Amino acid sequence: MTAMITAGERSPIAIAIVSDLEEPIPPCGACRQFIAEFNQDAVIIMHSVKSGKTVVSKLNDIYPNPFRIQILK
Numbered sequence: 026m027t028a029m030i031t032a033g034e035r036s037p038i039a040i041a042i043v044s045d046l047e048e049p050i051p052p053c054g055a056c057r058q059f060i061a062e063f064n065q066d067a068v069i070i071m072h073s074v075k076s077g078k079t080v081v082s083k084l085n086d087i088y089p090n091p092f093r094i095q096i097l098k
Contacts, residue, residue, distance in 0.1 A: 026059060039068040049073045049080045051087050060084055061091035 029037060040060060044050050049071035052060065060067050061084060069087060071080045 026063070030063075036064050037067045038064070039070060041070040041072065043072045043074060045075050046073055047076050049078050051082075054088075057084065057088040058091055061088060065091060 026037060026040070037060060040052065042050060042052055050073075051057075051071055052069065060069075065085050067084045069082050069084055071082070072078070
């Protein structure tokens with residue numbers, strides 16, 4: 026994500042989390058918030074190389090109520 030932002034992009038389409046654990050794991054809470062700040066509809070691909078299992082979900086399904094910063098004018 027930080028490389029994407031540094032390159033000038035602002036809307037991630039999908040993020041992949043690959044682990045060597047038995048089950049696929051989702052992004053942590055801080056990462057969910059970071060992704061949500063750019064695209065609440067991003068696709069999250071979670072994969073375990075150990076079991077070969079893959080889970081695909083939308084961020085808003087695993088993190089339905091992100092913190093929203095409201096800028097006061």
